[in-house]
Amino acid sequence: xxxxxxxxxxxxxxxxxxxxxxxxxxxxxxxxxxxxxxxxxxxxxxxxxxxxxxxxxxxxxxxxxxxxxxxxxxxxxxxxxxxxxxxxxxxxxxxxxxxxxxxxxxxxxxxxxx
Amino acid sequence: xxxxxxxxxxxxxxxxxxxxxxxxxxxxxxxxxxxxxxxxxxxxxxxxxxxxxxxxxxxxxxxxxxxxxxxxxxxxxxxxxxxxxxxxxxxxxxxxxxxxxxxxxxxxxxxxxx
Numbered sequence: 473x474x475x476x477x478x479x480x481x482x483x484x485x486x487x488x489x490x491x492x493x494x495x496x497x498x499x500x501x502x503x504x505x506x507x508x509x510x511x512x513x514x515x516x517x518x519x520x521x522x523x524x525x526x527x528x529x530x531x532x533x534x535x536x537x538x539x540x541x542x543x544x545x546x547x548x549x550x551x552x553x554x555x556x557x558x559x560x561x562x563x564x565x566x567x568x569x570x571x572x573x574x575x576x577x578x579x580x581x582x583x584x585x586x
Numbered sequence: 587x588x589x590x591x592x593x594x595x596x597x598x599x600x601x602x603x604x605x606x607x608x609x610x611x612x613x614x615x616x617x618x619x620x621x622x623x624x625x626x627x628x629x630x631x632x633x634x635x636x637x638x639x640x641x642x643x644x645x646x647x648x649x650x651x652x653x654x655x656x657x658x659x660x661x662x663x664x665x666x667x668x669x670x671x672x673x674x675x676x677x678x679x680x681x682x683x684x685x686x687x688x689x690x691x692x693x694x695x696x697x698x699x700x
Binding site for chain 1: 590617619621626627628629630631634636642644676678680685686687688689691692693694
C-alpha cells in the first residue's frame with residue numbers, strides 16, 4: 473500500500489527566508505508525486521509534479537522539489553518566502569491504474585512572518 | 587472554461603436529513619473523485635468513477651452514495667446525515683491516461699451536520 477508522510481503540521485518562516493516542507497513516501501512501484509497548495513476557503517491548486525522525468529522539478533511561484541529515491545523523499549523548497557506563500561501545502565502520491573487515485577499527506581500549514 | 591464546479595458552497599444539515607452535493611466538469615475528463623477534508627487528516631477518498639456508469643469505493647465510503655450517469659456530472663449523496671460527516675468535500679477530475687497532469691479540483695462544499 474502507498475502512503476505519504478508530511479513532517480511538521482505547522483511551519484513558520486520569516487519573509488525572505490528559505491522555505492522547506494518535508495514529504496516522505498512509501499510505494500512498491502515507481503510513483504508520481506505532487507505538491508498542491510490550498511489558500512483559505514479555496515480548493516487545491518497544483519504546484520508541481522514529479523513524473524519520472526527530471527528529478528528536480530520546478531513549479532509555480534518559485535517553488536521546486538527534488539525527488540530522491542534513495543531517501544524516498546520529495547521535499548518542497550523555495551529560496552525566499554513571501555507573505556503570499558502563507559497557505560496549506562499537501563504532498564500527494566499517485567499510482568497509474570486502478571483509477572489513478574491520489575493518496576494525500578496530512579498537510580503542512582505554512583506561516584510567513586514579517 | 588469553468589473547470590470543476592461544486593454546489594452548494596455551504597450547507598447546514600440536521601441529523602438524519604439527506605442531501606446531494608453536486609459536481610460538474612467541462613473538461614471531458616473520464617475520471618472523477620470525491621474527497622473529504624478534515625483538519626489534520628488531509629484528504630480522504632470517498633468514491634471515484636472511471637467513466638459514465640462505473641463507480642467504486644474509496645477509503646471512507648460509509649454513509650455516502652454516488653452515481654455517474656454522464657461524463658460531466660458526479661453527484662455525492664448523503665442519505666442519513668450524521669455529525670461525523672461534518673467536513674469539507676472536494677470533487678476532482680482527471681484524464682484517464684494522464685496521471686501526469688494531476689487532478690483539477692473544485693472549490694469545495696463546506697457541510698455542517700447539527
